[in-house]
Structure formats: C-alpha cells, structure tokens
Amino acid sequence: MNLFVRSALRHRSAKPIAWLVGLLPLVWLVWGAAYDALGANPAEYVIRATGDWTLRLLCLTLAITPLRVSLGLPELAKFRRLFGLFTYFYVVLHLLCYSWLDMGFELEDIAHDIAKRPFIWVGFSAFVLLTPLAATSFNAAIRWLGAKRWQHLHKAVYGVAALAVLHFFWMRAGKNNFAEVAVYGGVLAVLLGWRMRRAMGRP
Amino acid sequence: MPRNVLRKQHPMRPNAYTAFSDSGFTHPVSSEITPQSVYLQRRDWLKQLAAGAAGVSMAAWAGREAMAQGAAPAGARPGKLAPLAGAPSRISGGSVMEKITSYTDASTYNNYYEFGTDKADPAQYAHTLQTKPWTVEVEGLVKKPTRFDLDDLLKLSPMEERIYRLRCVEGWSMVIPWVGYSLAELIKRVEPLGSAKYIEFHTLADPKTMPGVRSRVLDWPYVEGLRLDEAMHPLTLLSFGMYGEVLPNQNGAPVRLVVPWKYGFKSAKSLVKIRFVDKQPVNSWGRSAPQEYGFYSNVNPLVDHPRWSQAAERRIGEDGLFAKKRKTLMLNGYEAQVGQLYAGMDLKKFF
Numbered sequence: 001m002n003l004f005v006r007s008a009l010r011h012r013s014a015k016p017i018a019w020l021v022g023l024l025p026l027v028w029l030v031w032g033a034a035y036d037a038l039g040a041n042p043a044e045y046v047i048r049a050t051g052d053w054t055l056r057l058l059c060l061t062l063a064i065t066p067l068r069v070s071l072g073l074p075e076l077a078k079f080r081r082l083f084g085l086f087t088y089f090y091v092v093l094h095l096l097c098y099s100w101l102d103m104g105f106e107l108e109d110i111a112h113d114i115a116k117r118p119f120i121w122v123g124f125s126a127f128v129l130l131t132p133l134a135a136t137s138f139n140a141a142i143r144w145l146g147a148k149r150w151q152h153l154h155k156a157v158y159g160v161a162a163l164a165v166l167h168f169f170w171m172r173a174g175k176n177n178f179a180e181v182a183v184y185g186g187v188l189a190v191l192l193g194w195r196m197r198r199a200m201g202r203p
Numbered sequence: 204m205p206r207n208v209l210r211k212q213h214p215m216r217p218n219a220y221t222a223f224s225d226s227g228f229t230h231p232v233s234s235e236i237t238p239q240s241v242y243l244q245r246r247d248w249l250k251q252l253a254a255g256a257a258g259v260s261m262a263a264w265a266g267r268e269a270m271a272q273g274a275a276p277a278g279a280r281p282g283k284l285a286p287l288a289g290a291p292s293r294i295s296g297g298s299v300m301e302k303i304t305s306y307t308d309a310s311t312y313n314n315y316y317e318f319g320t321d322k323a324d325p326a327q328y329a330h331t332l333q334t335k336p337w338t339v340e341v342e343g344l345v346k347k348p349t350r351f352d353l354d355d356l357l358k359l360s361p362m363e364e365r366i367y368r369l370r371c372v373e374g375w376s377m378v379i380p381w382v383g384y385s386l387a388e389l390i391k392r393v394e395p396l397g398s399a400k401y402i403e404f405h406t407l408a409d410p411k412t413m414p415g416v417r418s419r420v421l422d423w424p425y426v427e428g429l430r431l432d433e434a435m436h437p438l439t440l441l442s443f444g445m446y447g448e449v450l451p452n453q454n455g456a457p458v459r460l461v462v463p464w465k466y467g468f469k470s471a472k473s474l475v476k477i478r479f480v481d482k483q484p485v486n487s488w489g490r491s492a493p494q495e496y497g498f499y500s501n502v503n504p505l506v507d508h509p510r511w512s513q514a515a516e517r518r519i520g521e522d523g524l525f526a527k528k529r530k531t532l533m534l535n536g537y538e539a540q541v542g543q544l545y546a547g548m549d550l551k552k553f554f
Contacts, residue, residue, distance in 0.1 A: 033524045039323070040312035041375060042524045043517065104527050109512075116511050174510070175320040176420045 002072060009075035018079055022086040025053045026093070043101035050094035051123075055164055055184050057087040062161065062191045069198075081137055084157075088134040091127050119170030126163035129156055161188045281306035282451050287444035289364035289382040294437045296463075296540040298366040304377035306446050308520045313453045314371065315472060316420050317406075317413035324415070325453035331412040332473065334457040343479035344399035347392070353457050357443060360388040364447075365440055365461070370502045370535045372466035374528075376516045381461050382444030385437045395431065395479050402434045403427075403484040404460055405476035421487045427471040428484030428498065429462065430544075438463055438540055464537040466500045497554035501545070502535035506554050 008014065029046055032038040038045040061083040068076040098120075103109045114121050133154055135141075142150045165188060169181045280286060292298055315325035337353040351359075362382050370376045390402075408424035410416045416423050433439060440461040443449060450456040455472025462469050468488055488496035495509050504514045515528040534541055545553075 036523065038524075040308035040519045041322075041517065043526075044375075046524065101524060112512060116507065116509075175316075176418075177320045 006073060006075055009073065009079075014075075015078070015082070018082055022057070022083070022089075025049065025090070043097075047094065047097045047102060050090050050097055051168070054087055054090040054094055055168065057083055057090055058157075058161060058164060059184065059187045059191070061087055062157065062188065066191055066194045070194075085134060085137060088130055091130060095124070095127055119167050122163055122170060123167035126160050126167060129163065130160045133157060133160075158192060161192070280448055281446050282310060282448050284448040284451060286447060287362065287382050287449045288447060289362035289444070292363040292365045294385075296438055296537050297363070299368055299378060299536070301366075301368070301378045302521070303366065303380055304518075304520050309377055309379055309445065310451045310454060312519060314373075314467065315415075315453055315455070316418075317408065317415045317423070317425070317473075318453065319415050320418075320420060326451075328414055329452035332407075332452040332456065333409075333412060334452065334473075337457050337475075339458065339474055340476045341389070341393050341478075342476070343403075344396040344481060345479050346394035346396060349393055351389075356389070356441075356458060359392065360384040362443070365438075365442075365463075367438075367440070367461060367463035368532075368535050369461075369463065369467055369470075370516060370531065372468055372496070372500065372508065372513075374511065374513070374516050375519055376529075376531075377519045380446055381440055381442040382447070383440045383442035383461070386439045386441045386460065387435045387437060389441055389477075390431075390435055393479075398481050399479040400431055401480050401483055402429050402431060403476075403478040403480055404429075404471040404474055405478065406471050407473045407475050421491050424475075425471060425487045426484065427460070427469055427486045429469075430483075431479075432544055433462070433541075436541055436544065438537060464502055464534040464541050466502060468496070469500050499545075499550070499553050501550060501554075502531060503533060503550055503554070504531040505533070506551050 029038070029049055033042055033046065036042070061080060064076050064080040064083065068074060099105055099110060103113065114124065133156060136145065136150065136153060145153065165181065165185045168184060169178065172178055172181050311326045312322045313325040314322065315329065318325040318328040335353070339351045339353070339356060340348075341351060342348045361384065363384055364380055364382055366378060366380045368376060369379050404427045406425045406427075407413070408416050429439070440463075442455075442459050442461045443457065445451075445454060450459065455470075458474050459472040460470045460474065469486075483498055486496070486498060488500075489498055502513075507513050513531055516531045517528050518526065521529075532538075
C-alpha cells in the first residue's frame with residue numbers, strides 16, 4: 001500500500017494534479033460569480049470562501065511534514081512549498097476581495113474599518129507576516145539566507161497560524177458561533193503539538 | 204491643551220437629530236450607480252474567464268443552474284405557498300419605488316437564529332415550524348386582553364401590500380413587498396390603558412422544532428419591544444405574507460412585525476405574545492450586548508455600531524459581485540414619516 005502511494009506521489013503527473021486541485025476553489029468562485037451561483041450576497045460569499053481556503057491550505061501545508069514522517073512518505077516533501085504558496089495565493093485573493101468588493105478600494109474606508117474592526121487588523125498582520133515566507137520560498141533564497149536562518153524565518157508560519165485562527169475567532173464572536181473555529185484551531189494545535197513533541201526529542 | 208484648540212477650530216458637531224436632512228428621500232448620486240451595461244460587461248468578462256478555466260461544458264451547465272435560481276416573473280406564486288393578496292398601500296412611505304429584491308434572495312438569505320446562525324440555515328431547517336394552529340396572546344395593560352386565533356387576526360383588518368426597505372444591522376438591505384396591516388389596528392381593538400407606554404413582542408421558542416434554541420447564542424424566547432407611539436405609527440406593520448403569498452417559515456410565519464425604519468432585528472418573527480407594559484422592555488440583543496444594540500436601533504448612518512460602520516449598505520441582488528455599496532439613509536429613508544417620533548432626542552445617546 002505504502003509503496004503504491006509512494007510511486008503515485010513520484011509520478012510525473014502528481015504535481016500538475018496538485019496544481020489543479022489548488023486552483024479548483026478559484027475556478028468555482030469565478031464560475032459561480034459569472035453564473036450567479038454564489039447566493040444572495042456573492043461579495044460576502046467570495047470574501048469568506050477565499051478566507052476559508054486560506055485556512056484550509058494552511059492546515060494542509062502544516063500537515064505535510066507530520067504526515068511525511070509518521071507515514072514514511074518522503075515524496076510528500078515536494079508538495080509542501082506548493083501548498084504553502086497556494087496558501088499565500090488565497091490570502092492575497094482574500095485581501096483583494098475585501099479591499100475591492102467590500103471597500104471599493106477606498107483607502108480611507110479601509111483605514112476606518114480597520115480601526116473599527118480589530119479582527120481585520122489581525123488578519124492583515126497574518127498576511128504581512130506570511131509575505132516574507134512566500135518571497136523566500138525558492139531554492140536560491142535558501143542558499144542566500146543559509147539553511148539555518150531560512151528555517152528560523154519560516155518558523156513564523158506558526159505565528160501566522162495563530163493570527164489566522166484569532167482572526168476567524170474574532171469574526172465569529174459576534175454570533176457566538178465557534179464550531180468551525182474550533183475545528184481549525186484543533187487541527188493546527190495537533191500539528192503544532194506534534195512538532196513540539198518532536199523538538200523535545202520524544203518519538 | 205491641543206485637544207481644546209482643535210475643538211475651538213472646528214464647530215461642535217450637532218447631535219444626530221438636527222443633522223437630518225428634511226426631505227427624508229435622499230437618493231444615491233446618479234454618478235455612483237453602476238450603469239447596467241458596465242456590470243453586464245463585467246459579468247461577460249467573468250463568464251469568458253469561467254469558460255476558459257472550467258471548460259465550456261461546465262459553464263453551460265452552470266448557466267442552466269443560474270436560470271433555475273432566477274427570480275420568478277411578476278404575478279406568479281414565487282414560493283408556491285398559499286396566495287395572500289393585499290391592496291396597494293396608500294399611506295405615506297407605504298410603497299417605496301425601488302427595485303424589489305428577488306423572492307429567492309429574500310427567502311434564502313435570512314437571520315432567524317432559532318434555526319441556526321448561518322443565513323442559509325433558516326431556509327434549510329424552518330420547514331419543521333408548525334404554524335397551525337397558531338394563537339397570539341395579547342395581554343398586559345389593556346382593557347380587553349384577547350387570545351387571537353390566527354384566522355381572527357387575518358380577518359381583523361383589510362390586507363395591504365407595503366413595499367418597504369429592510370436594512371439589517373449587519374450592513375445589507377433588501378426591498379420586500381410585505382402583506383399585512385398596520386399594527387395600530389390590533390392595538391385599537393384591545394384598548395391600551397393610560398399606563399401602557401411600551402409593547403413587548405414575544406416570539407416562539409420551541410426546542411423541538413427549532414434547532415437553534417438549543418444553542419446559547421441568545422436568551423430564548425427572542426423578545427423585542429417598541430414604544431407605544433412607535434407601535435401605533437401606521438408604517439409599523441403586522442405582516443402575514445410577502446410577494447403575494449403567506450410568509451415562508453424562514454421569514455417569520457405565520458405572523459411577524461415589520462418596522463421599516465429600524466434595523467431588521469427589531470422586526471420580531473413568528474409572534475406568540477404581545478404584552479403592553481409601563482417600562483421599557485429589555486430586548487434580546489440588548490440583553491446580550493447592551494453597548495452594541497440599543498432599545499431604539501433606528502437605522503442611522505451617523506451612529507456606527509461599535510464594531511463596524513453603518514454609513515453604507517450592500518443591497519442584496521443589486522448588480523451582483525461588483526456592485527458598490529449604497530449610502531444608508533437616515534431612518535432608512537422614512538424620516539419624513541417617523542422623524543417626529545424622535546424630535547428633541549439625541550439619537551447618539553438613544554441608539
């Protein structure tokens with residue numbers, strides 16, 4: 001079974017398929033927007049969906065290493081960067097959709113809104129913190145920075161995860177509706193817990 | 204010290220009430236309305252993008268889907284519920300001349316927390332609501348406390364169609380053709396005592412049929428309140444239907460309140476009790492977050508919600524994804540009719 005999965009992951013079509021899967025949410029949103037299939041408030045739908053997909057891809061990216069080690073699938077490593085960049089792609093879309101569809105690119109309105117709604121500031125901070133990680137994702141950047149420093153920098157992803165969940169929690173606080181927040185928070189806590197155990201040298 | 208200097212340089216902002224325009228009918232600047240040709244172009248552009256990305260066959264399939272979801276033609280029974288006709292209203296502000304929201308949008312994008320907090324939840328879960336038999340208890344400081352059967356209420360006064368703007372506190376709005384009559388008709392029947400100053404509206408809270416009542420989002424049952432003069436205003440509607448039919452469950456069947464100049468949550472759904480009292484009632488949202496939701500909750504672009512601006516709103520179904528928000532009107536555009544109810548009140552204080 002493992003051998004089969006490993007050879008499938010090694011197959012030359014594995015990466016293109018992962019690309020397509022990463023693009024599917026965007027395809028659905030563009031198509032749904034064109035054909036009025038996003039419900040009564042399409043702007044709200046698109047803003048929320050891009051946020052949801054950012055969180056999902058962040059979970060997936062952070063799950064790669066634990067899955068690789070615990071299932072013995074070294075081939076998974078090459079997918080980590082791909083999903084990491086897709087996470088960034090969707091957070092950029094999320095920010096763009098908010099600025100455009102909700103705020104009409106009015107900087108004054110955005111500044112006013114951030115002052116009113118701290119959860120937007122938290123989300124924006126997560127985006128800012130993720131930007132240097134996306135910018136240093138290519139191989140040459142690892143050489144320039146040196147592997148140690150690069151790894152240190154990319155530990156910031158844990159801060160991004162915490163901010164992202166806080167952003168979502170705060171947004172949902174208005175309706176006391178935390179079921180979904182708990183799912184993302186739980187998944188991220190398990191993934192971080194796994195890393196902490198490993199860092200402390202336990203099996 | 205610098206603060207004082209600033210104050211002197213700028214005139215004090217007048218209180219919210221004196222800042223009202225006096226026409227009550229402020230329309231968006233025509234330059235701000237996206238021309239139809241422009242948004243249709245945008246949609247074509249998206250369609251081309253969708254066709255390119257998803258393949259022509261998928262796009263065609265999506266097109267069929269979109270047709271199925273489109274608004275029903277006028278005169279049809281859009282929700283396939285029992286018809287309930289109303290004569291066009293002749294009262295001032297009774298029929299707003301704006302594009303009516305599609306029935307699909309008005310019946311699938313709802314806040315009715317007894318059926319869940321997601322806007323799609325009420326349409327999905329409200330079918331369990333039992334609206335027959337239904338009684339409304341009218342009690343408290345009245346000469347004639349009465350237990351009304353729904354059929355008695357339906358016959359109490361002639362039905363009118365009222366086309367009202369509905370502005371949700373969350374920042375979106377619709378235009379809905381309600382069917383019903385002024386709540387004042389019912390109030391006159393029960394003859395309020397001189398001591399009655401406010402009315403409390405109690406709504407159904409049945410944990411067996413309403414899954415949201417098991418959650419702790421709010422204290423149940425949901426309670427709302429109005430000052431007696433607000434409740435007596437002819438625009439305050441006791442509604443039994445919309446779009447020429449009886450109310451769908453998710454919109455508050457079989458009888459609800461509609462107060463068009465207040466945020467939507469003031470318009471309590473599925474009423475079971477109307478109680479005349481002498482003290483200002485504590486409404487459910489006021490109990491849950493008193494700093495955020497005041498008793499009055501009049502639509503007011505000059506008084507922000509503590510967590511977001513109330514200056515603009517998204518009109519549901521208007522031009523789709525790329526529609527610009529429209530400016531929110533003072534008292535939701537009903538200032539000419541109801542402004543005098545708040546004469547001399549500081550609406551920033553009594554939000």
